[in-house]
Amino acid sequence: MASCPLSLLSAGTTGKITGVHAGEGLRRRLYALGLIPEATVTVVTRDRGSIIVSVCGCRYALSRGMAMKVIIAPEVAAR
Amino acid sequence: MKKTISVALTGNPNVGKTTVFNTITGSRQHVGNWPGVTVEKKTGRCEYADTSIEVTDLPGTYSLTAYSADEVIARNFIIEDNPDVVVQVVDASNLERNLYLTMQLAELGRPVIVALNMVDVAEGRGDTIDEKRLSELLAMPVVRTVGTSGRGLDRLLETIIAVAAKGEKHTHTIGYGDEAEALISDLVRILDDDPALAGGYPLRWLAVRAIEGDSAVLALIEKSSVAGAVQARLQQIDLDEYEALLADKRYEAIGAILPQACTMCVRKMTGSDMIDRVVTNKYLGIPIFLALMWGAFQLTFAVAEPFMAGIEYVFGWLGEVVAGSIGNEWLASLLGDGVIGGVGGVFVFVPNIFILFLILSILEGSGYLARAAFIMDRLMYVIGLPGKSFIPMLMGFGCNVPAIMSTRTIEDDRDRLITILVNPFISCGARLPVYILFAGVFFGRDAGNVIFGLYALGIVVAILSAKLFRCTILPGESSPFIMEMPPYRIPTIKNAMLNMWEKGSMYLKKAGGIILIGSLIVWFLASYPAGVEYGSEESFAGMIGHLLEPLVSPLGLDWKIAVALIFGFVAKEIVVSSLGVLYGADEGSAALSDALLADPALSMAGALAVMVFVLLYMPCVATLGVIKKETGSWRWAGFSVLYGLVVAWILAFATFHLASYFLGGA
Known part of the structure; x- marks a missing residue:
């Protein structure tokens, strides 16, 4: 499956981050939280684009604007 | 002489850093502000093995970039204040993310000790962590701790003393290729x-x-x-x-x-994820949230009831003792009417406010409050604010002062300013006495519904104002946010109590200081010029009231209410105690109720108008002070007063006339 913004994934999907399209301040913030390219994320809940993701053992809530900036390649075998 | 060691306590948010700090320092804490910014600075002291250890609790950060004020403060402290030892509290159940900060701390050159906190959680999940190996790999001492039970904290203190005695710089850092x-x-x-x-x-x-x-x-x-x-x-x-x-x-x-x-350190779907699936569910999230809030408010009033009765009894008894034992009439009036009547009327609500804060602390400690912010994000998005802005609103039901201080977690300045400006519309605990009095007297069995309606009106006005500010003076979109959802935990009693005390004591200080002074001023204005009857139209209070009467008469109110509203600026509870003074009713609300009901100038519609006005008209002195402090200018504080007055007047006017029409008029 092709890459798409994180905000479009449905709950339960797992995927790998392929890119973070944000300004440098924000990107550094996302990196510090573990949202770096190649990291595996799982969508816990999704509510109209705002989502809660689980990445390396932590859960973060991302608003839709933020979740649009994280590009992800979903795994085909979604749990 | 005793040795003194300075320690900087650092770590990610939600790793139990504050618990460790609280357990080490106990009550020997000092809370202040970092110079130049409105971020809380906590320091504490602890005596251990002939050594005095000064602990500074740095703001929780994920990294040491300059992303937020917190991060700049944390790293400046480590570089400029040169603490003898830096202790990073690490969530053992979440090593990967936590070690990112460790990597950056290592580069600052100060000796670092890793406190492997919450090992009980990690091990309960089946992880085993070899702290000796970890210590070798990081080239830093690693100590296992469980902050909640205090396990391992002695070892931590011993290690701090040993590392400080060596006084070596940390040199081992990672290579970047x-x-x-x-x-x-x-x-x-x-x-x-x-x-x-x-x-x-x-x-x-x-x-x-x-x-x-x-x-x-x-x-x-x-x-x-x-x-x-x-x-x-x-x-x-x-x-x-x-x-x-x-x-x-x-x-x-x-x-x-x-x-x-570490054997596992990779997580599968845990209990937290399961709970999250349910409580943040698209359909279930809001109903669960509302049910919890309803329960919280019910519990607040149910639990507070006996305490309130107790406090009322004590102040009533004090009033009698003063009236009975002091011969000097002037002094008896000052103490009885002024001090005991004024402060007592307000102290009655302390239990309410403390219990509400306790419940919020428990919700915060359990990790649910962060989810509430996520759930409300959808609603907040509509009015142009991030979900985070919701937590200060919730706290506003207790007291607006700590609520406004809690807006510090909002990164975007405009988001934060709007959140601050609409907060005074959230009906704080201090306004409740006014509602109880007026709704109780004029609406009897319907009092509960009237009070609920007022709370709802406050929320609606806050939301509409936020939308208005967003569209006019503070344009912009709600900034994208990312917020950690801490794992669910069972909050410890100690931390919940400390947290409650921190927030509640701000209210207590207000009650002790400002309200005492306010009550004395009311007493003075009602007693002078010399010789006038207490609280009569000839007193200073009466004169001021008459001066303002033209402004409030369109709202169906007379001079007495006008005076009470002015004093209410000091603190809204004072509206009740000043009415007590002005209607010449002694301590004991029954007398005041009868007097209000007997006053021909007051109708049901007028009572509604008073309550609406008190809900909205302006922040109290303490809130105003905190708005000034947090926004950094009197301009916004002044704006909030003016805006509040205009909104309150218009809505009270509308309420009075609509209510007169439907309820049959004065």
């Missing part, structure tokens, strides 16, 4: 030429931060004598690429360390 390392050593060589930089900063750290485009560090270099040389070297490379590379290398280093020191 040949290319980046060549760049770093070039920069270090250049930076070394400026004695001011070389003397005050760890140069390797400066170089790394400069490569990562850290604005604060670049500004520092800009001012130094080597600015040109650094610029020239940095221009030879593609900075964006390097920045991602450095972050990557840190995770790579962590990725290399973890499997050697």
